[in-house]
Amino acid sequence: MTKKNYHIFERLRFATCLTFISGFLNAFTFITQGGRFAGVQSGNVVYLAYYVANRNMKEAVAFLIPILFFVFGQWFTYLLKRFCIVHSIPWHLTSTLVMMGLVILDILLNPLVGHSFTIAVLAFVASIQVETFRNIHGLPYANVMMIGNVKNAAFLWFKGIIEKNAQLTRRRIHIFYAILTFMLGVVVATFSTQTFKEQALIVVLLPLIYMNVQLWLEKKLSNR
Numbered sequence: 744m745t746k747k748n749y750h751i752f753e754r755l756r757f758a759t760c761l762t763f764i765s766g767f768l769n770a771f772t773f774i775t776q777g778g779r780f781a782g783v784q785s786g787n788v789v790y791l792a793y794y795v796a797n798r799n800m801k802e803a804v805a806f807l808i809p810i811l812f813f814v815f816g817q818w819f820t821y822l823l824k825r826f827c828i829v830h831s832i833p834w835h836l837t838s839t840l841v842m843m844g845l846v847i848l849d850i851l852l853n854p855l856v857g858h859s860f861t862i863a864v865l866a867f868v869a870s871i872q873v874e875t876f877r878n879i880h881g882l883p884y885a886n887v888m889m890i891g892n893v894k895n896a897a898f899l900w901f902k903g904i905i906e907k908n909a910q911l912t913r914r915r916i917h918i919f920y921a922i923l924t925f926m927l928g929v930v931v932a933t934f935s936t937q938t939f940k941e942q943a944l945i946v947v948l949l950p951l952i953y954m955n956v957q958l959w960l961e962k963k964l965s966n967r
Contacts, residue, residue: 749881754879758886758917762921765925769869769928770928770936774933779809781868782870790802791810794806809862812867819871820838838871841871842871853941872887879914879917880917882917895918900912931946
């Protein structure tokens, strides 16, 4: 059986960079942005409803902000993808460059603006990420929220044992790595924010730079 040559953005090492970023950003915003999440919108919706029920509209609006900017991120990603396809621009590289640019903007403006700007930008970044990158080795996975990955890992693990299917086992391992690197991002964010506060966001630039370099190299090779 011929081994399929997947694009770099569908490979496991790329997926683990994405899940690390997501784990880091969600923990970072939870710790530094008043318990709000950049990507886990289920958590934001729960808190929004909780504060509305308690008639605390100031806190409710605070949790509405990341939800709205996650929505705006979906609109933006749709338009950006259409633009890239029409003009034959590498879509995944462009999207990742936008993500990195927004994170750099957040790092630079963090000391000057309030928390609402920071959480809005990072929710926007998370929205771009989840819409741009969807597959590992041609199969769907989640790189921003882990509920689907936990469900799929459990299901595929059990199904693989019952059916003695090695392919299902490999897919389960890929999802397991995604969950582990998400957790690693949370751990790194927790410790780095204790020392560097909001400037700990700089850590996210490392995987973003790596991803952009890999996408650029793949594009360069494909143009030869």
